[in-house]
Amino acid sequence: MSSLPDASPALTVTASQTDAAGNTGNAGPQTALKDTVAPTASITPLLSNSGSPALSGAVSDPSATVTVTVNGTTYTATNNGDGTWSLPAGTIAPALADGPYDIVITATDGVGNTGTDSTADELTIDKTAPTGSLAPVAPGITNSPALSGTVSDPSAIVTVTVDGTTYTATNNGDGTWSLPAGTIAPALNPGTYDVVVSFTDTAGNTSTDPTTNELVIQRSDADLPTVNPLSASGGQPIITGTYDAENSQSLSVTVNGVAYVLGVATQLTVSGNTWRLDLSSLSPALPAGAYDVKVAVTTRGGAVLGDSTAAELVLSAPANPLASTGLSIIVPTVFGLALIVTSMVLIYRAKQHNKF
Numbered sequence: 064m065s066s067l068p069d070a071s072p073a074l075t076v077t078a079s080q081t082d083a084a085g086n087t088g089n090a091g092p093q094t095a096l097k098d099t100v101a102p103t104a105s106i107t108p109l110l111s112n113s114g115s116p117a118l119s120g121a122v123s124d125p126s127a128t129v130t131v132t133v134n135g136t137t138y139t140a141t142n143n144g145d146g147t148w149s150l151p152a153g154t155i156a157p158a159l160a161d162g163p164y165d166i167v168i169t170a171t172d173g174v175g176n177t178g179t180d181s182t183a184d185e186l187t188i189d190k191t192a193p194t195g196s197l198a199p200v201a202p203g204i205t206n207s208p209a210l211s212g213t214v215s216d217p218s219a220i221v222t223v224t225v226d227g228t229t230y231t232a233t234n235n236g237d238g239t240w241s242l243p244a245g246t247i248a249p250a251l252n253p254g255t256y257d258v259v260v261s262f263t264d265t266a267g268n269t270s271t272d273p274t275t276n277e278l279v280i281q282r283s284d285a286d287l288p289t290v291n292p293l294s295a296s297g298g299q300p301i302i303t304g305t306y307d308a309e310n311s312q313s314l315s316v317t318v319n320g321v322a323y324v325l326g327v328a329t330q331l332t333v334s335g336n337t338w339r340l341d342l343s344s345l346s347p348a349l350p351a352g353a354y355d356v357k358v359a360v361t362t363r364g365g366a367v368l369g370d371s372t373a374a375e376l377v378l379s380a381p382a383n384p385l386a387s388t389g390l391s392i393i394v395p396t397v398f399g400l401a402l403i404v405t406s407m408v409l410i411y412r413a414k415q416h417n418k419f
Contacts, residue, residue, distance in 0.1 A: 101178035102127040104148070104170035108185045112266040114158025118150040118186070122170050123178075132167040133186070134159060140168075159188045192268035193219040195240065197260050202279035204287065204368055206250035210242040212272070216264050224259040225278065226251060232260075251280045281310070287368055288314075288338075288358040290375040297381045298348025302340045304358055304370070308333065311360040311368075316340045318356055318376070319349060351380045 081087040102124035109116060122129055122142055129140040129148040133155055140150040148168075164187070168180040193216035200208065214221055214234055221232040221240040225247055232242040240260075256278040263269045288306035306314055314325040316338065323331040323340055330341050338358070342349075354376040360368045 099176060101176035102170040102172050103178050104129060104168040105180050106131075106166050106168050106182065106185045108182075110187045110189060110266050112188075112190050112268045113152065114160070114188060114190065115153050115155040116186070116188075117152040118166065120148055120168060120180070121146055122148045124170060124172050127170040127172045130169045130171075132169070133164055159186075161188050161190055163187050187266075189264065189266035190268065192270035193262040193264050194270055195219075195221065195260060195262045195272060197258055197272050197274060197277050200258075200278050202281050202362070204281055204362075205244065206252070206280050207245050207247040208278070208280075209244035210258065210278075212240055212260060213238055214240045214262055216262065218265060220263045222261045222263075224261070225256055251278075253280050255279050281362055288360050288370045290356045290358055290370050290372055292372075292375045292377075294377045294379070296379050298350060298378055299343045299345045300349070300376060300378065301343060302356055302376060304338055304356075305336050306333075306338055306358065306360050307362075307368075308336050310362050312363050313361040314338060315359050316356065317359070318342070319354055349378055351378050353377050 102122060104120060104122045104127075106118060106120035109118065118131060118133075118140070123146070125142065125144040125146065127142055129142050131138045131140050131150050136155070138150055138154050140148045142148050148170075163184040165183045166180070166185045169177060170179075171177045193214060195212055195214035197210065197212040200210065210223060210232070215238070217234065217236040217238070219234060221234050223230045223232050223242050228247070230242060230246050232240045234240050255276050257275045258272075258277045260272040261269055262271070288304060290302065290304040293300055293302055302316070302318070304316075314331070314333065316323050316331055318340070325331050325333060325338070330344075332339050332341070353374040355373045356370075356375045358370040362368060
């Protein structure tokens with residue numbers, strides 16, 4: 064029998080026995096099949112946040128007995144008869160602590176051949192949730208602001224829930240996460256919002272940030288300061304606009320790189336919600352051209368607001384080139400003209416038909 068190969072055709076064995084009196088008895092034919100091949104088994108690798116997770120794998124023999132040894136304790140698994148085996152959740156006791164575990168799978172067939180899996184450290188238990196935070200957000204008018212914060216796990220999924228809608232943020236892999244400006248839609252109305260940031264690792268552990276009411280939207284775009292467009296002749300304009308006087312603690316207007324701050328620059332005054340910048344005494348005067356008038360206010364909540372327009376001021380050269388110098392021209396009726404500069408009079412004589 065030992066020379067027969069495994070899985071050879073069944074061998075028919077017939078035996079007879081003769082006693083001392085010469086009587087012979089024949090046993091019916093018997094069949095035998097040699098089997099020394101052990102079944103194979105494997106386990107599906109698993110990362111779990113449960114200390115007693117369900118385990119499963121493959122087994123080559125649909126009738127083999129499958130045992131699972133974890134952390135020194137052996138459990139009998141179910142051979143499903145379809146090439147798979149399973150061990151229900153809650154079977155492993157006591158529950159496993161965080162860490163990697165070598166799972167030994169043994170499959171034994173009906174004649175005692177035994178095979179074990181060839182892998183190691185197939186099970187990792189991770190019951191620790193990642194942690195993170197939301198960076199402080201200054202109150203402001205941006206109604207779809209950029210958000211950011213920290214996260215302890217570089218591979219965790221970070222979600223941000225604002226006003227009932229959840230957005231997936233970017234885990235930057237360096238301990239931080241970010242949500243770009245403009246992601247929150249529709250844009251938020253003025254008010255206070257609780258931003259819920261959730262952090263979920265690959266094992267399914269989840270935690271949320273511990274803070275509340277972190278986001279304050281102060282104003283909408285309609286409350287931005289404004290500049291009244293102005294087209295004027297000469298380089299000494301008077302510029303006006305609006306701002307939210309009640310909710311602002313500072314105001315500045317910048318023209319051609321020069322900032323005029325309310326309370327410091329006498330050229331800038333306010334009346335109600337209207338501001339006025341008087342540059343009628345500006346020296347030297349502004350050259351002709353288009354200018355971006357920048358208005359900035361700081362709200363009582365600390366947010367900085369700016370106007371949303373550009374090139375609001377357009378200046379053209381004066382029709383009289385002496386107009387911005389303070390000089391005036393008097394044309395005489397006969398022979399000349401007088402050029403008056405403050406209290407000094409210059410007389411220029413010319414022939415009657417000459418031009419000045």
